[in-house]
Amino acid sequence: xxxxIEQAPLLAPIxxxxxxxxxxxxxxxxxxxVIAGLCGxxxxxxxxxxxxxxxxxxxxxxxxxLFGGGAIISGTLMIxxxxxxxxxxxxxxxxxxxCGLFLLNxxxxxxxxxxxxxxxAIVVTFLFVIMLAQQGGxxxxxxxxxxxILASIAGFMLLAxxxxxxxxxxxxxxxxxxxEEQPVARPQFVLPPANVVSNPLSQPQPRRDKPDQNxxxxxxxxxxxxxxxxxxxxxxxxxxxxxxxIGTIALAPRRSQGTL
Amino acid sequence: MTGQLExxxxxxxxxxxxxxxxxxxxxxxxxxMLSAEMMLHGVxxxxxAFGRYHGNSSGQVFTIFVLTIAACEAGLSLALxxxxxxxxxxxxxxxxxxxxxxxxxxxxxxxxxxVEPQHxxxxxxxxxxxxxxxTPTQPFSQKV
Numbered sequence: 485x486x487x488x489i490e491q492a493p494l495l496a497p498i499x500x501x502x503x504x505x506x507x508x509x510x511x512x513x514x515x516x517x518v519i520a521g522l523c524g525x526x527x528x529x530x531x532x533x534x535x536x537x538x539x540x541x542x543x544x545x546x547x548x549x550l551f552g553g554g555a556i557i558s559g560t561l562m563i564x565x566x567x568x569x570x571x572x573x574x575x576x577x578x579x580x581x582x583c584g585l586f587l588l589n590x591x592x593x594x595x596x597x598x599x600x601x602x603x604x605a606i607v608v609t610f611l612f613v614i615m616l617a618q619q620g621g622x623x624x625x626x627x628x629x630x631x632x633i634l635a636s637i638a639g640f641m642l643l644a645x646x647x648x649x650x651x652x653x654x655x656x657x658x659x660x661x662x663x664e665e666q667p668v669a670r671p672q673f674v675l676p677p678a679n680v681v682s683n684p685l686s687q688p689q690p691r692r693d694k695p696d697q698n699x700x701x702x703x704x705x706x707x708x709x710x711x712x713x714x715x716x717x718x719x720x721x722x723x724x725x726x727x728x729x730i731g732t733i734a735l736a737p738r739r740s741q742g743t744l
Numbered sequence: 745m746t747g748q749l750e751x752x753x754x755x756x757x758x759x760x761x762x763x764x765x766x767x768x769x770x771x772x773x774x775x776x777m778l779s780a781e782m783m784l785h786g787v788x789x790x791x792x793a794f795g796r797y798h799g800n801s802s803g804q805v806f807t808i809f810v811l812t813i814a815a816c817e818a819g820l821s822l823a824l825x826x827x828x829x830x831x832x833x834x835x836x837x838x839x840x841x842x843x844x845x846x847x848x849x850x851x852x853x854x855x856x857x858x859v860e861p862q863h864x865x866x867x868x869x870x871x872x873x874x875x876x877x878x879t880p881t882q883p884f885s886q887k888v
Contacts, residue, residue: 710805
């Protein structure tokens, strides 16, 4: 019981999140928008109090809050939206926010590729199918979620386990070279693995033209890693794409079976 | 730098969990697939954050592979969804609940208007069985 009380800063936002998602999920009758929104926003704020990034770079932190908060809020709105067309549009917003996070992670090429593939192709294709199959907007099965209480409790228990595990990494003290444990000033969230030196794939790669700089974030680095370290996987991915194309053509409804 | 990693892992975990809740609760087939894609987004955020933490491009390369598989999944799932829609004229996933085991408990009451399955015309249809034929009075081998 004491350990439960100790974990209150973790468990309270989880409980608020369960409340928010449960109240927002589609149901018969009116949904308590205001209470659910307040619950969700307070849960997010409570969580940021625990997992606040160090404010060393105000611009970067602000952009992280913009994109991360945008992704989470629009994701919640997506799974709770009654009209499937609006849900697909909210999913596009989630994708764009995730692309912003990719930019923060020094992955500009990946960000552009995700915008093109997801927001440009996948969301549009899903919208086509929604328009084709469901012209009347929200139908009966969209207005009533399936087992909202059980699902939100199960999902947020998974989230609590993940956050607890991440927190437990942070509580560890760093063992110094002479074997004496030193408590870290700010608990480190994820300790670098001990054998990081011996693993060649975990090393920063220097730029070829400027050896004193890291090539993280350049297209050159991505290309060298993709077609150097992972060339076999690239060939496999091409094969998977080909097989998926053939399977899609084989599975798609024939015209002889009638139109939709 | 490490602080960025923590927060991005938290955002990735929340996106994954929201996708999982959407997959469990929504009854529209298309929204279930979109929720699965949102789970993939959570994983992609984690991968790029770790790639930045280790200072190399492996995380981005893994995310490119995730993108590839997501594109395959979207194509295949849309073909399947269109096929299922053609049978039942509805995107409700619970119309296909009879594919499960018959003795499992049903968690939701059956809804107002269940559309009867409409089989496409060119599926093989067996002729209905008639009355049972009479047993022959004498064995076939003794027939002339």
